[in-house]
Amino acid sequence: MFFKKNKKKETSSMANGEDTRKLDKRELIDEAEDLINTIDSVSGDERIKVLNRIGSLYFEANKIDDAIKYYEISISENKSLGKAYTELVKLYNIKRKEAISKKDDESMKQYMEKIDRLLQLSKDVIRGRG
Amino acid sequence: MVIVNFIIKNILTQASITIALISLIGLILQKKKVGEVISGTFKTLLGFLVLSAGSGIIVQSLIYFGKIFTKGFGLQGIVPSIEAINGQAMNNLHLGNEIALTFLAIFIVNIIIARFTKWKYIFLTGQAILWMATMTTVFGKFAGLSGAPLVIVGGIVGGIFAVAMPAIAQPIVRKITGSDDIALGHFCTIGYIFAAGVSKLVGDKTKSTEDIQLPKGFEFLQDTYLSVGLVMIPLYIVTALFAGAKFGSQLSGNVNYVVYAFLQGVQFIVGVYVLLAGVRLLLAEIVPAFRGIALKVVPDAKPALDCPVLFPYAPNAVTIGFVGTTIGSVIAMFVLPMFGLAMILPGMLTNFFAGGTAGVFANAAGGRRGAIISTIAHGFFITLLPALLVISFNKMGFINATATDVDTVTAALLYAWIITPILKAL
Numbered sequence: 001m002f003f004k005k006n007k008k009k010e011t012s013s014m015a016n017g018e019d020t021r022k023l024d025k026r027e028l029i030d031e032a033e034d035l036i037n038t039i040d041s042v043s044g045d046e047r048i049k050v051l052n053r054i055g056s057l058y059f060e061a062n063k064i065d066d067a068i069k070y071y072e073i074s075i076s077e078n079k080s081l082g083k084a085y086t087e088l089v090k091l092y093n094i095k096r097k098e099a100i101s102k103k104d105d106e107s108m109k110q111y112m113e114k115i116d117r118l119l120q121l122s123k124d125v126i127r128g129r130g
Numbered sequence: 131m132v133i134v135n136f137i138i139k140n141i142l143t144q145a146s147i148t149i150a151l152i153s154l155i156g157l158i159l160q161k162k163k164v165g166e167v168i169s170g171t172f173k174t175l176l177g178f179l180v181l182s183a184g185s186g187i188i189v190q191s192l193i194y195f196g197k198i199f200t201k202g203f204g205l206q207g208i209v210p211s212i213e214a215i216n217g218q219a220m221n222n223l224h225l226g227n228e229i230a231l232t233f234l235a236i237f238i239v240n241i242i243i244a245r246f247t248k249w250k251y252i253f254l255t256g257q258a259i260l261w262m263a264t265m266t267t268v269f270g271k272f273a274g275l276s277g278a279p280l281v282i283v284g285g286i287v288g289g290i291f292a293v294a295m296p297a298i299a300q301p302i303v304r305k306i307t308g309s310d311d312i313a314l315g316h317f318c319t320i321g322y323i324f325a326a327g328v329s330k331l332v333g334d335k336t337k338s339t340e341d342i343q344l345p346k347g348f349e350f351l352q353d354t355y356l357s358v359g360l361v362m363i364p365l366y367i368v369t370a371l372f373a374g375a376k377f378g379s380q381l382s383g384n385v386n387y388v389v390y391a392f393l394q395g396v397q398f399i400v401g402v403y404v405l406l407a408g409v410r411l412l413l414a415e416i417v418p419a420f421r422g423i424a425l426k427v428v429p430d431a432k433p434a435l436d437c438p439v440l441f442p443y444a445p446n447a448v449t450i451g452f453v454g455t456t457i458g459s460v461i462a463m464f465v466l467p468m469f470g471l472a473m474i475l476p477g478m479l480t481n482f483f484a485g486g487t488a489g490v491f492a493n494a495a496g497g498r499r500g501a502i503i504s505t506i507a508h509g510f511f512i513t514l515l516p517a518l519l520v521i522s523f524n525k526m527g528f529i530n531a532t533a534t535d536v537d538t539v540t541a542a543l544l545y546a547w548i549i550t551p552i553l554k555a556l
Contacts, residue, residue, distance in 0.1 A: 081441060081442030081445050082442070085442040086307070086442055086443060089307075089311070089312060089439065090309060090311050090312075093311045093312060093433070094311075096425070096433075100425060100426065100429050101429065105160075105422065105426075108422065108425060108426075109418065109422060112418070112421060112422075112425075112433075113418075115433075115435065115439075118439070119435065119436055119438045119439055120438075122438035122439065122441045122442055123438045123441075125441075125442075125445075126438070126441050126445060126448055126486065
């Protein structure tokens, strides 16, 4: 009895939550798209910050491929061990899991190799080769 | 029958062929194209033989070093180098075949544990598994095991370590990374836990290592081999000077004894260079093949990755960990002989990777102060454990070398202190 009630409540609150999330997601994507328009007008550290912010917004909005795209640009332009690196490890791992559930061997291999490259980057940057 | 016997006696007893066949199976299971299977198998074979050639060079150099060190200082100077142990085990003790099979067995046991228990860790650092296979094989042999039991026991012990070490480290890894997505696959974990424990006791978590300004990179560590050379070459020269011109010249022939010492120091680095190039070639095909299989068999696996994965979370802690561990290992070098143990020379590669990671763990547990104090203790700890193994290594005929990675040392001590007495009592 109690269980059923709770479940009902939970379902309704989940529905509300989903609405909020959808709304939030749209806002996050809008903000990311606004920032994309500004990328070419900034340079240096500021540009890296913007790229990382776009990656972060897409990650929050669960747009994994877009998040990877901007974090990868960030790390290719600035080989450092900051947010782009740590977020990419998480993102690649998400993609790897997705590939396994889809039985997509090629993608799984591709994302494990990307993780390998991050490990190498970490070694290089710490040694000052970044 | 004659052909089967020939294959068993002459081909399958060759370690390089065994490991190439393991790679072949992995590549076939991955449904690779024929060309890729052939090239992958050949590269593995080549890798193994390059590794053996490198270990031969290291051993020659260490024999010379052992002689001048004993003459110069009146005690045994031990170089901590898991590469040298691996090389001697393969070349001098002819355990290459068993090591190759144990390597495979560890992988299989790891997959079985991850598949059927709640510990979903798949250990993906191939090099570390190779070192673990080396140690379990060497100490298993010393305990009296041979053939299939040697490989199976090694596989079980190594496989348990491959799951247990990432599992033990995970609570702190979670704290460091802020997520449960990845795990740490590096067989120095007991040292990291030790460092974190000491750091928690003496540290202050409110002040992180990352709030201070430190030099950006280690220029002298830009090259692995340069960093090894910076320690080994002066060590060879100073030792030769202590051994004296008369003794040194007996070994150096027509070459000046100091120049000869310099060249032998360089030879050691050449050996490490060749050996590691062989390891890379050897593992480049096997590891991707088997990790593909492992991650398919265990779909919800947690990949346990090599230690540099943690460096980005606290780069300053890596620097502090490296420096602290080096200080600790230098202290241990002088202190341990006072207690009748061998003099273990500092191993720069271990100090860098294990020390750096210990710094990250220590910072997570006890901040800046904890990291400084505990990594010095870590340096002492990771020198003490290999020192305890020296007696066993000497009995087995190893020349002036001991193992480094503390989890593999712990596995070896498990054999020496528990498995061997039990087997001898039976």
